[in-house]
Amino acid sequence: MTILDIAPVRIGDHRMIGPGTVISTVGHPLTAVGRRAHLGLGAPVTLRVAGGRLPPVAFGSG
Secondary structure (H helix, E strand, O other): OEEEOOOOEEEOOOOOOOOOOEEEOEEOOOOHHHHHOOOOEEOOEEEOOOOOOOOOEEEOOO
C-alpha cells in the first residue's frame, strides 16, 4: 500500500485495504500555466466505517 499525503488521510476502524492500493491526496493543475507555476493541489481522503455491504468512501471536500 502507498499513501501520498499533503492533506489528511483518515481510515476508519476495521477497513480492509488490498495489496497495491494507492491512496493519494496529491494532485497537480491540469493547465500548462498552473503546472509552470508549480502549484500543488491537495484534498483530504476519508475511508469511513459504515453498515451494509459496500462502505461509503469520501474523496475531497464533502
